[in-house]
Amino acid sequence: MPLKSKQPRIAPLEPPFDAETAEALDRLGPPIALFRVWARRPELARGVADWGRYYFSRQSALTVRQRELVIDRTTALCGADYEWGLHIATFARKAGFDAAQVRSLGVGSPVDSCWDAGDRAVLQAVDELHATHDLSDGTWAALEDAVGQDGVLDLLLVCGWYHAISFTVRALRLPLEPGTARPDSP
Incomplete structure (x- = not known):
């Protein structure tokens, strides 16, 4: 079902980024909108990045x-x-x-x-x-x-x-x- 609202409810951060935000974005990957929202809370972004690295790594049992x-x-x-x-x-x-x-x-x-x-x-x-x-x-x-x-x-x-x-x-x-x-x- 398509979303009705065209505007994000929490605006993704835009550059320039402070050092802590930039570090969080570096860990997450390309600065897509979702990552720029998570980067509002760098500690959250770091946790997500660490989890994601496992599941997108060769350690996963899934191909x-x-x-x-x-x-x-x-x-x-x-x-x-x-x-x-x-x-x-x-x-x-x-x-x-x-x-x-x-x-x-x-x-x-x-x-x-x-x-x-x-x-x-x-x-x-x-x-x-x-x-x-x-x-x-x-x-x-x-x-x-x-x-x-x-x-x-x-x-x-x-x-x-x-x-x-x-x-x-x-x-x-x-x-x-x-x-x-x-x-x-x-």
């Missing part, structure tokens, strides 16, 4: 593809157009998504023909977590077969984290970043 399936589907289900657009623009190619898969992530279903069994297990788990806040035994078993036990744990945490991110970007009313699109865009 880049699996991680992006979780993030893209979660943000689409939550109506977080800002975050969905960023991830599709930045990671869709790295994750190996084709146009049909990108469309399915945004407005489709885990049973769409573009998904193999492993991708389908990840997407079914994300959809079920979103709808019920739990996983059935069958979904758990299929997911564990697809990503392993450590991957299941990482998926649960990443999915929960991106629910929090989705709540944040929606409530802040952040507009799309340049060069990004909404999940329902062709």
Whole structure:
């Protein structure tokens, strides 16, 4: 569901940045609007950056593809157009998504023909977590077969984290970043 307000509720910081803010932004990554809002509280930004470094590192039990399936589907289900657009623009190619898969992530279903069994297990788990806040035994078993036990744990945490991110970007009313699109865009 698109956001009605066009103006962010908390304005992202604009340069020039003081030293503490600049350090926080350096840790977070590119100075996108969300990071410039978090940088209003540098201690918060540092904590987010440290968490993000783990989940975007090689230490995660999920592959880049699996991680992006979780993030893209979660943000689409939550109506977080800002975050969905960023991830599709930045990671869709790295994750190996084709146009049909990108469309399915945004407005489709885990049973769409573009998904193999492993991708389908990840997407079914994300959809079920979103709808019920739990996983059935069958979904758990299929997911564990697809990503392993450590991957299941990482998926649960990443999915929960991106629910929090989705709540944040929606409530802040952040507009799309340049060069990004909404999940329902062709």
